[in-house]
Amino acid sequence: MSGPAPKERRRADCSGPPGRPFWTGRRREALAGYLFVAPQLIGSAVFVLLPLILVFWYSLHEWNVLAGSFEFTGTDNYDQLLNDPSLPGVLTATAVFSVGLVLLNLSLALWLALMLNRRLAGTTFFRTVFFSPVVVSLVAWTIVWRFLLQENGGVNGLLDVFGMTGPNWLRGEFTAMLSVIVVQVFKNVGLNMVLFLAALQGVPRELYEAATMDGAGRWTRFVRITVPMISPTILLTSIITVVGSLQVFAQIDVLTSGGPGTSTTVLVYYLYQQAFQFHHFGYGATLSVLLFAIVFVLTFVQWQLRKKWVFHEQ
Amino acid sequence: MAAATLAGLLTLTACGGSGSGGDPDAPVSLRVAVWTANDDHLALFDEIADAYIAEHPRVEKITFDPLPFDGYTTALTTQIAGGNAPDLAWIFESSAPDFVSSGALVPLDEVLTGTEGYAFEDLLPATTELWREDDQLFAYPFSTSPFAVFANLDLLAEAGVPAPGEMTGAGEWTWDEVIGAASTVAGQTGASGMVIRDFDYTGWDYLATLWTGWDAQAWDESSQCGFDRPEMVGAMTFLHEAVFERGAMPGPGTSADFFAGEAAYTVTQISRASLLEEAGFAWDMVPLPAGPAGEYAVIGQAGLGVLRVGDHPEIAADFLAHFTAPENSARLAEYFPPPRESQLTAETLAQTNPLLSAEQLQDTVVAGIAGGVVKPSHLGQEQIAQTVRAQLDALWKPGADVPAVLGDVCASVQPLLDR
Numbered sequence: 001m002s003g004p005a006p007k008e009r010r011r012a013d014c015s016g017p018p019g020r021p022f023w024t025g026r027r028r029e030a031l032a033g034y035l036f037v038a039p040q041l042i043g044s045a046v047f048v049l050l051p052l053i054l055v056f057w058y059s060l061h062e063w064n065v066l067a068g069s070f071e072f073t074g075t076d077n078y079d080q081l082l083n084d085p086s087l088p089g090v091l092t093a094t095a096v097f098s099v100g101l102v103l104l105n106l107s108l109a110l111w112l113a114l115m116l117n118r119r120l121a122g123t124t125f126f127r128t129v130f131f132s133p134v135v136v137s138l139v140a141w142t143i144v145w146r147f148l149l150q151e152n153g154g155v156n157g158l159l160d161v162f163g164m165t166g167p168n169w170l171r172g173e174f175t176a177m178l179s180v181i182v183v184q185v186f187k188n189v190g191l192n193m194v195l196f197l198a199a200l201q202g203v204p205r206e207l208y209e210a211a212t213m214d215g216a217g218r219w220t221r222f223v224r225i226t227v228p229m230i231s232p233t234i235l236l237t238s239i240i241t242v243v244g245s246l247q248v249f250a251q252i253d254v255l256t257s258g259g260p261g262t263s264t265t266v267l268v269y270y271l272y273q274q275a276f277q278f279h280h281f282g283y284g285a286t287l288s289v290l291l292f293a294i295v296f297v298l299t300f301v302q303w304q305l306r307k308k309w310v311f312h313e314q
Numbered sequence: 315m316a317a318a319t320l321a322g323l324l325t326l327t328a329c330g331g332s333g334s335g336g337d338p339d340a341p342v343s344l345r346v347a348v349w350t351a352n353d354d355h356l357a358l359f360d361e362i363a364d365a366y367i368a369e370h371p372r373v374e375k376i377t378f379d380p381l382p383f384d385g386y387t388t389a390l391t392t393q394i395a396g397g398n399a400p401d402l403a404w405i406f407e408s409s410a411p412d413f414v415s416s417g418a419l420v421p422l423d424e425v426l427t428g429t430e431g432y433a434f435e436d437l438l439p440a441t442t443e444l445w446r447e448d449d450q451l452f453a454y455p456f457s458t459s460p461f462a463v464f465a466n467l468d469l470l471a472e473a474g475v476p477a478p479g480e481m482t483g484a485g486e487w488t489w490d491e492v493i494g495a496a497s498t499v500a501g502q503t504g505a506s507g508m509v510i511r512d513f514d515y516t517g518w519d520y521l522a523t524l525w526t527g528w529d530a531q532a533w534d535e536s537s538q539c540g541f542d543r544p545e546m547v548g549a550m551t552f553l554h555e556a557v558f559e560r561g562a563m564p565g566p567g568t569s570a571d572f573f574a575g576e577a578a579y580t581v582t583q584i585s586r587a588s589l590l591e592e593a594g595f596a597w598d599m600v601p602l603p604a605g606p607a608g609e610y611a612v613i614g615q616a617g618l619g620v621l622r623v624g625d626h627p628e629i630a631a632d633f634l635a636h637f638t639a640p641e642n643s644a645r646l647a648e649y650f651p652p653p654r655e656s657q658l659t660a661e662t663l664a665q666t667n668p669l670l671s672a673e674q675l676q677d678t679v680v681a682g683i684a685g686g687v688v689k690p691s692h693l694g695q696e697q698i699a700q701t702v703r704a705q706l707d708a709l710w711k712p713g714a715d716v717p718a719v720l721g722d723v724c725a726s727v728q729p730l731l732d733r
Contacts, residue, residue, distance in 0.1 A: 066391065066394070066416035066418040067417050149567075150568060152568050170567055171711070258704070260707035261704050261707045276388045276395075277388055277696045279391060279412070
């Protein structure tokens with residue numbers, strides 16, 4: 001009986017090299033680190049990674065919830081995806097919503113941050129006013145806006161004061177999409193505004209003073225100093241807003257239910273309809289794989305493009 | 315994250331389970347999905363359930379779980395998908411074909427006929443038709459509620475319009491006359507005229523309460539689309555004119571609540587009469603107006619079924635037999651018109667519906683249930699409903715080409731009806 005080699009035996013009984021304790025400070029630190037991140041890792045694995053794997057698995061099945069059947073159908077759902085006559089319209093609506101939301105949200109948030117970054121009386125009050133919708137319940141916010149946007153609602157009442165006749169906002173294809181975008185912008189613009197404010201307050205004032213002495217005007221200072229200096233925040237807010245824009249659901253459900261026609265049926269809402277209203281859970285899972293792919297690609301592209309325009313990145 | 319959210323919901327299915335477990339003596343809890351959250355309704359349900367529990371020691375708890383009316387079926391199917399199916403569920407008539415044909419429900423004939431004193435043959439065939447397949451009953455027609463017209467007599471008087479009783483007596487209770495009166499009220503009082511409740515330019519199936527008067531159907535028994543047929547074109551043209559030319563109905567995007575005194579007439583089910591308990595105005599309830607095709611009635615139905623994937627389907631079916639037995643059906647008739655022939659009389663209903671007169675109950679409820687058609691429903695109803703809703707959106711604007719829009723509806727929906 002020769003038994004394991006001495007080195008292997010040391011590993012097996014965790015005794016470490018002779019003269020050195022196993023629980024060195026480095027190992028204790030590493031263990032502490034792993035324990036600290038363990039809850040997050042376990043949470044991500046159980047509630048993000050596992051569902052992502054399962055949803056892909058479900059996308060390969062025909063799943064009739066009422067009948068209780070669950071049959072493997074291979075790529076049938078993906079074939080349906082490629083031939084779905086509704087999908088081009090859905091993707092177009094999704095793109096229109098995302099582009100509109102991102103452009104409007106970021107530009108308004110940046111403009112508000114620039115306005116409220118001044119040392120003037122009342123800026124704290126206005127910062128609070130613009131941020132407060134962020135903490136309001138999304139559904140409650142949207143329901144209030146649904147009443148305001150009715151033909152005889154508050155928005156048209158306000159227009160009427162100025163002698164204008166407003167449209168039936170939620171019943172016209174263009175105005176319905178515009179309404180959904182604007183409602184969502186007002187809901188979340190405060191969050192991006194606060195992030196921009198924090199970034200603006202980190203820009204050294206000396207840069208502006210030096211540029212002013214060199215004769216740079218307001219626009220030049222904004223383009224050559226402000227934008228580069230806050231570009232990491234612009235990257236962050238643009239990623240958050242793009243991803244958020246692709247996940248819009250409650251606003252569509254409450255305001256338009258995807259209409260009029262299918263003009264505001266964006267991908268998440270279509271996914272919801274297929275899975276939970278039409279009971280096509282397998283195809284719904286396939287659509288969620290498509291959504292995941294779109295989010296992944298857009299985020300990856302944004303992350304790669306940062307090298308070209310984000311100032312602090314090397 | 316949206317994908318992950320869906321995935322998370324779907325994942326629950328893998329973790330969910332059904333089955334009654336191995337121990338035949340283990341305590342049992344039943345859960346019933348309902349869409350009413352009315353305290354009086356729930357109190358009555360609990361009383362009936364408590365009596366059942368007292369006779370069945372193994373059943374320790376029966377819970378009535380209200381789900382929101384909006385999105386009820388979606389919430390129910392999500393619970394089923396998530397492995398958290400209730401034991402029994404109310405089911406809308408619009409979902410009946412999906413639930414009955416899918417095998418989601420337990421057949422009930424055996425347990426109901428085998429329950430002593432149940433009087434299964436007392437159930438009116440007209441009320442069970444929607445819930446039958448292959449000569450088996452898959453849900454009990456828990457509530458059969460005809461649609462009627464409620465009228466705000468104060469608003470009518472203010473506008474100088476005759477009350478429905480007078481119009482009926484004069485043989486003028488027709489859609490054309492009613493829309494004319496509604497137009498007058500809207501013009502003279504500033505209130506709205508006629509509101510088809512729950513339609514709101516999305517719930518188009520509620521328009522069956524109008525188009526049936528033209529002898530129109532959304533689809534026929536062989537699943538052929540009926541939207542492009544002359545009867546439907548006539549009905550929808552009439553409706554379009556009532557909204558956009560005669561101003562008799564609030565347009566899309568404008569809300570008016572009859573029960574808050576904001577409209578002269580509303581079409582809704584008689585079970586809504588309870589909302590008028592503290593109405594600040596005089597009112598009347600009468601049958602639907604006659605259309606060009608004559609007099610008619612439309613009914614909405616709720617079925618109560620036992621879900622096959624529930625934990626205790628046999629016990630749940632036994633409880634259903636208790637819950638809907640003659641004596642409990644009579645108690646439930648206070649709120650839900652019963653499907654039993656012996657109990658469907660004005661006298662019985664009057665005892666438990668103090669707001670309605672015997673005449674109203676006879677003309678609207680008894681006659682409506684006996685001769686009414688059920689709101690449209692079809693296999694794959696939700697997808698059909700969304701498709702029709704999307705196409706009909708083109709109709710709800712001034713100057714719409716009614717026949718063209720209705721032709722588009724059929725072009726879109728016929729493939730779904732053919733499945």
